[in-house]
Amino acid sequence: MAVRVQMEDFDIGAELKRISDGRTDIGAIVTFTGTVRGGEGETAITQMTLEHYPGMTEAELERIETEAQRRWPLQASLVIHRHGTLRPGDNIVLVVTASRHRQAAFEAAEFLMDFLKTQAPFWKKETRADGSGGWVDARECDDTALTRWQGAAATSPRVKAAE
Amino acid sequence: MAVRVQMEDFDIGAELKRISDGRTDIGAIVTFTGTVRGGEGETAITQMTLEHYPGMTEAELERIETEAQRRWPLQASLVIHRHGTLRPGDNIVLVVTASRHRQAAFEAAEFLMDFLKTQAPFWKKETRADGSGGWVDARECDDTALTRWQGAAATSPRVKAAE
Amino acid sequence: MTEAPPATVKLVYFAWVREKMGRAEETVSVPATVATIADLVQWLRSRGPEYESAFERPEIVRAAIDQAHVKPHATVAGAREIAFFPPVTGG
Amino acid sequence: MTEAPPATVKLVYFAWVREKMGRAEETVSVPATVATIADLVQWLRSRGPEYESAFERPEIVRAAIDQAHVKPHATVAGAREIAFFPPVTGG
Numbered sequence: 048m049a050v051r052v053q054m055e056d057f058d059i060g061a062e063l064k065r066i067s068d069g070r071t072d073i074g075a076i077v078t079f080t081g082t083v084r085g086g087e088g089e090t091a092i093t094q095m096t097l098e099h100y101p102g103m104t105e106a107e108l109e110r111i112e113t114e115a116q117r118r119w120p121l122q123a124s125l126v127i128h129r130h131g132t133l134r135p136g137d138n139i140v141l142v143v144t145a146s147r148h149r150q151a152a153f154e155a156a157e158f159l160m161d162f163l164k165t166q167a168p169f170w171k172k173e174t175r176a177d178g179s180g181g182w183v184d185a186r187e188c189d190d191t192a193l194t195r196w197q198g199a200a201a202t203s204p205r206v207k208a209a210e
Numbered sequence: 211m212a213v214r215v216q217m218e219d220f221d222i223g224a225e226l227k228r229i230s231d232g233r234t235d236i237g238a239i240v241t242f243t244g245t246v247r248g249g250e251g252e253t254a255i256t257q258m259t260l261e262h263y264p265g266m267t268e269a270e271l272e273r274i275e276t277e278a279q280r281r282w283p284l285q286a287s288l289v290i291h292r293h294g295t296l297r298p299g300d301n302i303v304l305v306v307t308a309s310r311h312r313q314a315a316f317e318a319a320e321f322l323m324d325f326l327k328t329q330a331p332f333w334k335k336e337t338r339a340d341g342s343g344g345w346v347d348a349r350e351c352d353d354t355a356l357t358r359w360q361g362a363a364a365t366s367p368r369v370k371a372a373e
Numbered sequence: 374m375t376e377a378p379p380a381t382v383k384l385v386y387f388a389w390v391r392e393k394m395g396r397a398e399e400t401v402s403v404p405a406t407v408a409t410i411a412d413l414v415q416w417l418r419s420r421g422p423e424y425e426s427a428f429e430r431p432e433i434v435r436a437a438i439d440q441a442h443v444k445p446h447a448t449v450a451g452a453r454e455i456a457f458f459p460p461v462t463g464g
Numbered sequence: 465m466t467e468a469p470p471a472t473v474k475l476v477y478f479a480w481v482r483e484k485m486g487r488a489e490e491t492v493s494v495p496a497t498v499a500t501i502a503d504l505v506q507w508l509r510s511r512g513p514e515y516e517s518a519f520e521r522p523e524i525v526r527a528a529i530d531q532a533h534v535k536p537h538a539t540v541a542g543a544r545e546i547a548f549f550p551p552v553t554g555g
Contacts, residue, residue, distance in 0.1 A: 060223020063243070071248030071298035077319075078241040080226070081555050084310065085234030097554065098479055100547060103531035128554060135234035140555050147247060149323055149464075150355070156240075157316050160555060166533065168547075169554025170479035182480045185551035192313070244464050260463065261388055263456060266440035291463060303464050312555075323464060329442065331456075332463025333388035345389045348460035 048116065048124055050108035052099060054131040057141050066123045066145055073122045075149040077156040079142040085135030089177040097130040097139070100168035104128070111162040119155040121146050126159060128169065161192045211279065211287055213271035215262065217294040220304050229286045229308055236285045238312040240319040242305040248298030252340040260293040260302065263331035267291070274325040282318040284309050289322060291332065321359055327352045379404050382449070384417075386427070387458035390434060393427040403449070410436045411445040413455065427457070435460060470495050473540070475508075477518070478549035481525060484518040494540065501527045502536040504546065518548070526551060 051057075059078060067073055083095045108126050115124060123145040133139060140163065144155040171183040214220075222241060230236055246258045271289050278287060286308040296302065305322045309315040334346040379402035386394045407413050414431045417424045428434055436443050437456040449455060470493035477485045498504050505522045508515045519525060527534050528547040540546065 058223065059226055059241075060221065063222055067245065067299070069299070071246070073245055073299075074247040076241075076243040076245065078222075078239075078243075079312065079316070080239040080241075081312065082230065082236055082239065083234070084237040099554070100476070100478055100528070100531070100549070103528055103547070106531055107533075136230070136232070136236075149242065149244065153242070153316065153320050153323075160312055160316075164555040165552065167554050168478065168528070168549060168552050170550060171553045172479070182550060183553045185553050262463070263385070263387055263437070263440070263458070266437060266456070269440055270442075327464040328461065330463050331387065331437070331458060331461050333459060334462045335388070345459060346462045348462050 048112065048121075050105060050112055050126045050128075052101075052104050052108070052128050052130060054129060056129070056138055057127045059141060062125060062127070062141065062143060066125060066143060070122070072147070073145045074147045075152040076143065076145045077149075077152040079140070079156050079160055080138060081140040081160075083133050083135050083137045083139060086175075089175070090179070091176045092135055092173050092180075093176055094174040095133045095135075095137075095139075096172045096174075097133065098170045098172070099128075099130045103168050107167045108163065111159060111166060114162070115144070115155045115159050118158065119144075119146060119151040121151065121155055124155065124159070126163065128163070128167065130169065158196055161189070161196065164189045165193055211275065211284075213268060213275055213289045213291075215264075215267050215271070215291050215293060217292060219292070219301055220290045222304060225288060225290070225304065225306060229288060229306060233285070235310070236308045237310045238315040239306065239308045240312075240315040242303070242319050242323055243301060244303040244323075246296050246298050246300045246302060249338075252338070253342070254339045255298055255336050255343075256339055257337040258296045258298075258300075258302075259335045259337075260296065261333045261335070262291075262293045266331050270330045271326065274322060274329060277325070278307070278318045278322050281321065282307075282309060282314040284314065284318055287318065287322070289326065291326070291330065293332065324352070324355045324359065328356055380450075380452075382452055383454045385454060385456045387456065389459055390427050390457045393423060395423050408448060408450070409445065410438075410443060410447050410449060410455070413449055414445070414457075433460065434458070471541075471543075473543055474545045476545060476547045478547065480550055481518050481548045484514060486514050499539055499541070500536065501529070501534060501538050501540060501546070504540055505536070505548075524551065525549070 085092050112124055125143040127141040129139055142156050142159045144152045146152040174180040248255050275287055288306040290304040292302055305319050307315045307318040337343040381402050383400050385398045391397050407416050414428050418428045434457050438452045439454055472493050474491050476489040482488050498507050505519050509519045525548050529543045530545055
């Protein structure tokens with residue numbers, strides 16, 4: 048159960064090893080990795096800079112992680128988010144969830160990403176090949192994605208059935 | 211786009227590197243790893259043997275992967291399933307999906323696992339600490355999980371909105 | 374039913390079906406009266422105690438023809454390999 | 465409104481709010497008539513062209529009090545640090 052905000056890249060294999068080594072109570076591990084997309088031609092992204100709100104970022108990520116743990120029976124969870132200047136293909140974010148059953152791991156990972164996308168204070172600025180660029184606009188569908196978690200019980204019926 | 215059925219373990223970090231290295235068209239990568247759970251006391255699992263139907267296994271996994279590619283815009287996908295004798299903590303299955311957006315990657319990974327669980331010809335036999343054990347019964351909730359994919363269009367409305 | 378000659382087909386068994394059968398595969402001559410998987414199961418059950426045991430609850434035994442899942446009403450004509458196995462439990 | 469003395473509060477800005485403001489943070493004395501985030505935004509807009517530019521469309525600027533998201537009607541009394549920023553775009 049950890050959140051990290053860092054400039055350095057992360058090593059997914061090493062993080063998974065750290066989470067699951069020596070443990071026999073985990074049945075399902077889901078990872079989500081978000082990466083910088085490049086695009087092509089004049090509007091290709093050459094650089095992506097991530098600004099964040101030190102202090103609040105960590106607090107928000109911990110709050111979201113705690114809420115995921117409250118809703119699903121998680122054996123482990125991890126959120127790593129990078130800031131600073133990144134290039135196409137670079138990792139931005141890693142979410143890992145471990146549970147006894149796959150549905151809890153999948154749902155918790157999606158929940159973490161949906162809330163991270165709309166609540167964690169990060170802002171992306173793009174630089175494009177033609178010199179244009181600027182701050183990335185928030186996507187309305189990210190807000191829409193949140194609505195599916197409204198009113199969800201501590202454990203969803205589907206997960207309960209799988210226990 | 212690949213399926214592999216093997217006795218050897220897999221290295222998630224290496225597989226992810228192989229999928230995403232040098233690519234800038236991927237924005238989201240989801241992995242699912244299924245592992246052997248151990249339990250405790252007399253009923254603790256000491257060993258898990260996976261039997262499969264060579265030939266049909268590969269054919270089914272490819273069929274399921276092709277269907278996932280038809281339904282979601284995937285940049286890459288991978289399914290690795292082990293057979294033979296495994297111990298608690300060991301990896302059983304790896305599913306990787308890569309797409310431009312997170313919703314497609316999440317949904318495709320869940321779809322692959324739901325169909326793999328009910329269609330791919332694998333059978334688990336457990337050995338427990340007290341000498342008991344036997345063939346694992348199929349779980350009814352795995353069949354139930356399939357129903358959510360019925361009637362889904364080639365691309366779900368939620369993914370379409372995110373494009 | 375026409376008086377067609379018996380068809381030769383390879384049968385393969387997995388998991389507890391294989392264990393109850395005491396063998397992983399065999400080749401049998403199926404009488405022409407056997408049209409579907411359900412017919413084949415019924416015919417196999419008459420062949421001995423190991424078949425009777427393996428197909429004791431035929432509704433839970435799954436089948437594949439030439440490595441593709443089929444239902445009990447699937448026709449077996451032309452099949453080269455027919456598999457019987459419990460519900461799958463991989464993943 | 466009571467005639468309370470002005471409260472001193474640290475303001476922090478991020479992303480294009482920071483750029484339009486030309487600074488990342490400042491400490492201001494907020495008159496006691498400012499009760500809510502919406503009041504604070506209205507008062508800030510009167511302080512100069514950079515504030516006017518940053519809060520040109522106040523409905524899209526988000527706020528946090530002491531590092532927790534708040535709505536425009538949130539009360540600012542007792543706040544040590546108030547942040548203004550665009551909708552977040554991480555992940």
